Amino acid sequence: MKVLVINGSPHLHGCTDRALNEVEATLQNEGIETVRVNVGNQDIRGCISCLFCRKHGECVFHDLVNEAAPLFEEADGIIVGSPTYYAGANGQVLAFLDRLFYSTAGTFDKTMKVGAAVISSRRGGSTSAFDEINKYFTISAMPIVSSTYWNEVHGFVAEDVEKDLEGLQTMRNLGRNMAFLIKAINARKETEGVPAQERRFFTSFHDGK
Template identity: 80%
Template structure:
């Protein structure tokens, strides 16, 4: 069992990384493998809605998105970490997620993959960034992992996060909850398979009725 961790911060050893480290360490102790992808320091352009991926099964821009897609396919869960900018997520990260989720619509079955968002902020704005990431999961039939507080840490630099004992505690509890969900869902999937997902209706109002 494996979880893909995505660091959306351009600071590879900053606050977001420190939160993810605490999560990863605990997850490994629970018997789950991890693989890390760093996004925030990469040049990731946004989706241009060309629908190349619908025909070819991959994004027209051959960058980190296409490199990550098979890792996403193999993972039982994904955790996405972001710093908070103007009460939102890192721009490169959002471009990455837009293209990753859209370009894998037909190639990666996301049903019942476990998703989690982690945010870091100096002081405020983190909950809206938290909501922003979670929406990728809720549109994809992916259950969201919760913890004992919102999944966030506070600090301006990584050393500050060391003082956020509740934030680090939240990361550890999040990891334990995610490991539990992955194992429980895997057992149920082995027993009965994945739940059926209907895709026959598409509300577009194009009939002008």
């Protein structure tokens, strides 16, 4: 069992990284392998809606998105971490997620892969960034993993996060809950597979004329 961990911060050893480290250590203690991909320090451009991926099964831009796609496919879950910028997630990680989720829509099924957002902020804006990332999961039939508070830590530098004892506690509980959910889903998948997803209708409210 494996979880793909995305660090959306440009600071590889900053607050977001510290939070992710806490979740990863907990997952590993629960027997779940983790694979880390650093996105926030990469040059990631946004989707241009060219539909190249619909014909070729990969994004037209050959960068970290295409490299991460097979890691996502084989993972049982994904954690996306981001700092908070103007009450939202880092633009690079959002561009990465737009292209990762869209370009893989026709190549593998994300149903019952579990997802979690992890947010760091100095003071505020974290819950709206948290909401932004969770929307990628809810449109993909992916259960969202919860904890005992919103999945966030507070601090300006990584050393500040060490003082956020509740935040680190939240990360550990998140890791345990994710491990439990992955194991439970995998046990059910062995006997019944994943729930069927209807995709016959794609309503755009045209009048047909």
